[in-house]
Amino acid sequence: MLGLVAGSEPYPGAAVLATAGALAMGVGMVRLVAPDAVRRLVLAAHPEVVGSSEPSGRVQAWAAGPGIADDAGQRRALAVALESGLPAVVDASALDALPELLDRLAGEHVVITPHAGELERLLEGPSREAIEAEPVRWAREASAQLGVTVLLKGPATVCAAPDGTAWVQGEGHPYLATAGSGDTLTGILGALLATARGLRPVEAAALAAFVHGSAGRMAAESGPFGAGALAPAVREALSRLGSAEPPRRPGQG
Ligand SMILES: NC(=O)C1=CN([C@@H]2O[C@H](COP(=O)(O)OP(=O)(O)OC[C@H]3O[C@@H](n4cnc5c(N)ncnc54)[C@H](OP(=O)(O)O)[C@@H]3O)[C@@H](O)[C@H]2O)[C@@H](O)CC1
Numbered sequence: 605m606l607g608l609v610a611g612s613e614p615y616p617g618a619a620v621l622a623t624a625g626a627l628a629m630g631v632g633m634v635r636l637v638a639p640d641a642v643r644r645l646v647l648a649a650h651p652e653v654v655g656s657s658e659p660s661g662r663v664q665a666w667a668a669g670p671g672i673a674d675d676a677g678q679r680r681a682l683a684v685a686l687e688s689g690l691p692a693v694v695d696a697s698a699l700d701a702l703p704e705l706l707d708r709l710a711g712e713h714v715v716i717t718p719h720a721g722e723l724e725r726l727l728e729g730p731s732r733e734a735i736e737a738e739p740v741r742w743a744r745e746a747s748a749q750l751g752v753t754v755l756l757k758g759p760a761t762v763c764a765a766p767d768g769t770a771w772v773q774g775e776g777h778p779y780l781a782t783a784g785s786g787d788t789l790t791g792i793l794g795a796l797l798a799t800a801r802g803l804r805p806v807e808a809a810a811l812a813a814f815v816h817g818s819a820g821r822m823a824a825e826s827g828p829f830g831a832g833a834l835a836p837a838v839r840e841a842l843s844r845l846g847s848a849e850p851p852r853r854p855g856q857g
Pocket residue numbers: 614615616617618619669670671672673696697719720721722732783784785786787
């Protein structure tokens with residue numbers, strides 16, 4: 605069961621996309637924390653979702669951030685999610701609230717999913733261009749510095765753990781750079797954290813990036829697409845994965 609903190613008045617669609625990503629991975633249930641209007645929209649698309657405007661009920665992992673903007677209730681829900689100590693993926697707007705939470709709540713079980721622009725804001729050192737030029741270096745550096753697992757998004761996605769372990773995948777397609785693509789990835793990763801027992805968070809992150817990239821490549825076979833096409837492609841990607849290349853570690857063949 606996945607707890608999902610997503611959506612706000614300005615960005616309700618991000619909650620729909622993150623939910624779709626999680627459900628496509630076969631997560632047993634999504635508990636959505638969101639304002640009433642957002643929940644109504646998500647329920648219209650995904651009637652299997654349950655939820656409320658504040659966190660309640662048992663979950664195995666959390667995914668927080670898609671479209672929450674500066675909604676005060678959603679920021680409180682993010683804090684509750686992190687204080688649970690459960691595996692958690694923290695994305696998008698939730699990254700802005702991180703610095704004040706990380707002092708006491710960091711750990712390998714927290715996976716942050718910035719793009720280069722967001723990591724620039726979190727590290728206050730390297731520029732976005734520097735991060736884009738050396739993503740493996742900066743993903744590792746961020747993970748060690750912040751004490752969390754990092755999934756750095758871009759043409760190649762780098763997943764790094766505080767102990768220096770890193771995975772790189774470049775399975776995707778440039779068409780993946782479309783609004784809401786990252787929100788879908790957050791749902792995919794949240795579902796894996798909730799269900800994939802025995803995987804380290806950095807391994808779950810690498811697998812999520814691989815599934816997301818593979819889905820993007822398949823969706824791109826019929827031309828440019830919007831993020832709404834990704835969740836259906838995830839199901840196809842999962843059925844084809846047996847014949848795909850696995851993600852690789854830097855330095856490996
Ligand atoms: N349907 C919905 O409801 C959707 C809702 N969404 C929600 O909207 C919220 C705000 O998200 P956002 O993308 O508008 O702002 P944010 O990521 O903070 O960018 C600000 C800075 O980062 C930079 N930057 C951007 N992308 C980059 C990249 N790939 N790689 C590197 N840099 C990049 C960008 O620079 P620029 O691209 O302008 O040069 C700028 O400087 C968030 O909660 C999200 O969930 C979206 O997911 C869309 C679908």
